[in-house]
Amino acid sequence: MTSSFPTNNRQPLRLLSIATVADLTDLSTKTVRRMITRGDLRVIRVGRQIRVSEDDLSMFLHQRRE
Numbered sequence: 256m257t258s259s260f261p262t263n264n265r266q267p268l269r270l271l272s273i274a275t276v277a278d279l280t281d282l283s284t285k286t287v288r289r290m291i292t293r294g295d296l297r298v299i300r301v302g303r304q305i306r307v308s309e310d311d312l313s314m315f316l317h318q319r320r321e
Contacts, residue, residue: 266309268309269308270299270304270308271308271309272304272305272306272307273287273288273291273307276296276307290315293307294312296311296312296315298311
């Protein structure tokens with residue numbers, strides 16, 4: 256049986272909660288929320304939930320690397 260969906264090697268988009276982002280970056284959730292409010296960190300809204308894609312978090316961290 257063949258699939259009607261295109262096949263590619265991309266991984267599914269992994270969405271992280273604010274608490275998870277805070278844990279991964281060793282920051283407080285309040286700091287993560289401030290970064291989101293300032294527009295520094297992009298988010299995806301799913302209903303009333305706020306999520307950060309793993310790719311966006313990686314890009315954010317890479318841009319701030321010294």
